[in-house]
Amino acid sequence: MLPVAVDAMGGDHAPSAIVAGAQLASDAGIPVILVGRAADIGETDLEIIEASEAIAMDADPTKSVRSMKDSSLVRCAEAVRDGRASGMVSAGNTGAALTAATLRMRRIPGVARPAIATPLPNFGDDGTPNILIDAGANIDCAPELLALFARMGAIYARTRFGIEAPTVGLLANGEEASKGSPLTKAAFPLLEEAAWQQETGARFIGNVEGNDLLGKAADVIVTDGFTGNVALKSLEGAAKAIVAALLGAFDSSDDARKGAQLLLPALAPVYERMNPDTVGGAALVGVRGICMISHGSSSANAIFHAIKTAHELAESGLVQELSASLSEG
Amino acid sequence: MLPVAVDAMGGDHAPSAIVAGAQLASDAGIPVILVGRAADIGETDLEIIEASEAIAMDADPTKSVRSMKDSSLVRCAEAVRDGRASGMVSAGNTGAALTAATLRMRRIPGVARPAIATPLPNFGDDGTPNILIDAGANIDCAPELLALFARMGAIYARTRFGIEAPTVGLLANGEEASKGSPLTKAAFPLLEEAAWQQETGARFIGNVEGNDLLGKAADVIVTDGFTGNVALKSLEGAAKAIVAALLGAFDSSDDARKGAQLLLPALAPVYERMNPDTVGGAALVGVRGICMISHGSSSANAIFHAIKTAHELAESGLVQELSASLSEG
Numbered sequence: 001m002l003p004v005a006v007d008a009m010g011g012d013h014a015p016s017a018i019v020a021g022a023q024l025a026s027d028a029g030i031p032v033i034l035v036g037r038a039a040d041i042g043e044t045d046l047e048i049i050e051a052s053e054a055i056a057m058d059a060d061p062t063k064s065v066r067s068m069k070d071s072s073l074v075r076c077a078e079a080v081r082d083g084r085a086s087g088m089v090s091a092g093n094t095g096a097a098l099t100a101a102t103l104r105m106r107r108i109p110g111v112a113r114p115a116i117a118t119p120l121p122n123f124g125d126d127g128t129p130n131i132l133i134d135a136g137a138n139i140d141c142a143p144e145l146l147a148l149f150a151r152m153g154a155i156y157a158r159t160r161f162g163i164e165a166p167t168v169g170l171l172a173n174g175e176e177a178s179k180g181s182p183l184t185k186a187a188f189p190l191l192e193e194a195a196w197q198q199e200t201g202a203r204f205i206g207n208v209e210g211n212d213l214l215g216k217a218a219d220v221i222v223t224d225g226f227t228g229n230v231a232l233k234s235l236e237g238a239a240k241a242i243v244a245a246l247l248g249a250f251d252s253s254d255d256a257r258k259g260a261q262l263l264l265p266a267l268a269p270v271y272e273r274m275n276p277d278t279v280g281g282a283a284l285v286g287v288r289g290i291c292m293i294s295h296g297s298s299s300a301n302a303i304f305h306a307i308k309t310a311h312e313l314a315e316s317g318l319v320q321e322l323s324a325s326l327s328e329g
Numbered sequence: 330m331l332p333v334a335v336d337a338m339g340g341d342h343a344p345s346a347i348v349a350g351a352q353l354a355s356d357a358g359i360p361v362i363l364v365g366r367a368a369d370i371g372e373t374d375l376e377i378i379e380a381s382e383a384i385a386m387d388a389d390p391t392k393s394v395r396s397m398k399d400s401s402l403v404r405c406a407e408a409v410r411d412g413r414a415s416g417m418v419s420a421g422n423t424g425a426a427l428t429a430a431t432l433r434m435r436r437i438p439g440v441a442r443p444a445i446a447t448p449l450p451n452f453g454d455d456g457t458p459n460i461l462i463d464a465g466a467n468i469d470c471a472p473e474l475l476a477l478f479a480r481m482g483a484i485y486a487r488t489r490f491g492i493e494a495p496t497v498g499l500l501a502n503g504e505e506a507s508k509g510s511p512l513t514k515a516a517f518p519l520l521e522e523a524a525w526q527q528e529t530g531a532r533f534i535g536n537v538e539g540n541d542l543l544g545k546a547a548d549v550i551v552t553d554g555f556t557g558n559v560a561l562k563s564l565e566g567a568a569k570a571i572v573a574a575l576l577g578a579f580d581s582s583d584d585a586r587k588g589a590q591l592l593l594p595a596l597a598p599v600y601e602r603m604n605p606d607t608v609g610g611a612a613l614v615g616v617r618g619i620c621m622i623s624h625g626s627s628s629a630n631a632i633f634h635a636i637k638t639a640h641e642l643a644e645s646g647l648v649q650e651l652s653a654s655l656s657e658g
Contacts, residue, residue, distance in 0.1 A: 058505075123570040136502060139510055173465060173558035176387075181468055181555040210562025214570040223559075226510040229502035230556055231563045233539025238567035241452040241543045242603070246575075249595040259591030266578040266585035274571070 001031060003047070004290075004310045005085035006303070008036030009054035009072040010092020012296045015041050018091065021303025022046055028304070030311045033085060036072040049084075051075040054092075057296055061095030065103060073097055077104035080289035086314035087290025089281075089306045091298040098137055101284050101291040108319065110326030113138050114286030115149045116225070116293065117156050118232060121273050124216025128161050131220045132213065135282055136229035143186035146170070146222055150191050152285045153220035154202035155325055159318045160283075160309075161219075165201045169208030169218030171227060179207055183224060191222070200325060210234070239274055277302035281309060285322065290314050330360060332376070333619075333639045334414035335632070337365030338383035338401040339421020341625045344370050347420065350632025351375055357633070359640045362414060365401040378413075380404040383421075386625055390424030394432060402426055406433035409618035415643035416619025418610075418635045420627040427466055430613050430620040437648065439655030442467050443615030444478045445554070445622065446485050447561060450602050453545025457490050460549045461542065464611055465558035472515035475499070475551055479520050481614045482549035483531035484654055488647045489612075489638075490548075494530050498537030498547030500556060508536055512553060520551070529654060539563070568603055606631040610638060614651065619643050 006022045008015040019041055022032045026046060034041055035049045053071040055064045065074060073092055077100040079085040090097045102114055116137045119129035133153040138145060150168050157166035170191055172180040177188060184207070191204045208217045210231060223231065250260035272278060277299060284291040290313045292306045335351045337344040348370055351361045355375060363370055364378045382400040384393045394403060402421055406429040408414040419426045431443055445466045448458035462482040467474060479497050486495035499520055501509040506517060513536070520533045537546045539560055552560065579589035601607060606628060613620040619642045621635045 121570075123574055139502060171559060173468060173555050209566075210559045210564075211566030211569065213563055214566055226502050227556060227559055230500060230539045230552075230560050234542055234560045234563040235539075235567045237538075237540030237543055238564045239571060240540065241450075242568060242571050242599075245452055245599045245602070246596075249592065249599050252595045255591045256595035259588040259593075259595075262584045262588030263578065263592065264588075266581045266588075267575075270571075270574045270578050273574070 001311065001315065002084065002086035003031035003033040004307045004314075005033050005035050005049065005076040005079040005088040006307060007072045007076045007088065007090035007092050008034045008041050009051070010090045010097070011294070011298050012057070013298070014091065017298065017300045018303055019044055019046070020300035021298070022307065024300060024304035025307040028308070030307055032307060033079070035076045035079065049075055049079060055096045057093050059093055059096060061093060061099045064093070065096050065099040073100045074104060077101050077289075077291070080291070081105050087292065087310035089292040089294060089303065089310050091294035091296055091303065094136070094293055097291065097293050098284055101287045101289065105287040105289040105291070108286055108288055108323050108326055111152070111286035112148060113145055114284050115152060116282050117153060117285050118282040120213055120235070122216065123214050123273070127273065128163065128219070130213065130218065131157050132228055132232060133220065133222060133285070134225040134228050135232050136225045137284065138225040141183060141224035143183060143190055146183070146187035146224065147190040147196070150202070150204070150220065150222045151196050151200055151325065152322060153222060154200040155321050156283070156285055156318065157219050158201065159316045159321050160313060163219050165203060166219035167205045168202050168220040168222060169205050169212065171221050171223035171231065172207040172209065175207050175209060177206055236276070278305055281306040283309070283313065285318070288319055290318065330640065330644060331413065331415035332360035332362040333636045334362050334364050334378065334405040334408040334417045335636060336401045336405045336417065336419035336421050337363045337370050338380070339419045339426070340623070340627050341386070342627070343420065346627060346629045347632055348373055348375070349629035350627070351636065353629060353633035354636040357637070359636055361636060362408070364405045364408065378404055378408060384425045386422050388422055388425065390422060390428045393422070394425050394428040402429045403433060406430050406618070406620070409620070410434050416621065416639035418621040418623060418632065418639050420623035420625055420632065423465070423622055426620065426622050427613060430616045430618065434616040434618040434620070437615055437617055437652050437655055440481070440615035441477060442474055443613050444481060445557075445611050446482060446614050447611040449542055449564070451545065452543050452602070456602065457492065457548070459542065459547065460486050461557055461561060462549065462551060462614070463554040463557050464561050465554045466613065467554040470512060470553035472512060472519055475512070475516035475553065476519040476525070479531070479533070479549065479551045480525050480529055480654065481651060482551060483529040484650050485612070485614055485647065486548050487530065488645045488650050489642065492548050494532060495548035496534050497531050497549045497551060498534050498541065500550050500552035500560065501536040501538065504536050504538060506535060565605070607634055610635040612638070612642065614647070617648055619647065
């Protein structure tokens, strides 16, 4: 298997956390190749693709990708395009990563717009993550795009998590078919169509609500990138606020500290299930290659899991599955 | 002070939980009057306004309000309109409650559309709740509506929570002014205008994100009702899933049970801050009267707090404050 190309220059803790994460992956037997300035990366046994520029976290995505042709992000996407890497991972500027992957790898035929698929912890039945698509790539969507996201989400759920007959829900403000925004109401009949469900094995279950994101209502939750971004960050904000409040309580008295100590073994698996580092990160689906988009704040452990996911997605043949399904459609 | 009219027939646990909540309010010295079928309400010392019909939780809001003129919801709104009650509380059909309040109380002059203001627990600095507006009344919004919501939200923050100079944020997919949907981008310059900020004492701080909802970024978070509903339910879903997972962990072994016992006193205030029952519930703002909209699943305690909030809002002169500000505008 080809190595995963890792953007060493992208992220709040780059390059140190990125290089450390890549080393963890290499130690676990996953081939990796770092992309960036060798001088900044420093001492490492990992292979490096030299790239002289780094796109800043707050740079304009389109402008920077077009002008910084020797940036680590652009070189990552080119490594995938040119068959030097099986996929790419970046914790850098999200918009620039989307743009670089879309422009350099290009879209799969039939894909009007790639979308971000983000796994969400599932506190329902079996614990297989749910997939939110689009989690932020496409802010202004036509109904046909939501139908495309549903199809790509279903194929992603099968390829990534082995869900043969994924249930697909449309994120709205109520379960009844009569509820929804003009966009979701226009998308609803497209999602109801039998053809795409038969072709993908998916089953459209109608509208789902914000409180279904972490539950067993649907394996794939379809939305536009604006709503998806707000919903995802709402979940993250709630989890972070609650965990911080709990940690404060755990340390608020001697009794509390003693209690927390006793509880720790029971709490560890709950924390693990919620931990975005280990769930594996967001994937850009619809481009001709694997592109994992990690949080800017990613730790070495988060980068390791993103590399692992990229490697597994490449092995699973996600791009081939999407290409086969979408070229039929 | 006039009594608060309480819809005895609305809610998953009506009338028993509703009547029990009204009794708690009465015991606390808040005047209440029940509205519903006396035969269903049963034994009580509380005053009753007889209403022969009850609008079902899943009935079509507009149709049912127009056709069921002797329903408890319509009679509640009429009691406020006719000066028999200081405000109303319902845990029934939300859409019907909005419609009944809007049609019977009518809108405050200058209010194109009333909106739902929902307090969110604030894990930031001082713990005063943040306000999300609109949390679900208006699914399809023009930019001018978001500007109205900002103004009403600022006045609500001052009147309800005593925040003299509330900060107001626009919910979007990124903090930068360049981020946003076509709707939020069009609303942004309206919110930037100095006039409404000077008149209300509010300060527009720009875009905020989903992870700012429970933090100190802004006192008032403005959004359309579709996004607001999804964000609110995402928060609720996350909190519920995490609490359920924690409770499971607390009961998973003898050590865990012992630890949980020791932690309980430290956890109680965290739980209390998150508990939607005690934060006080959602208010419909922009109509000529107080209308509190409670969760269908409301307990007696939740109803008690909603009645208390309705009473306090009536005493605070919210409607007069809104009228004065909006008629100037």
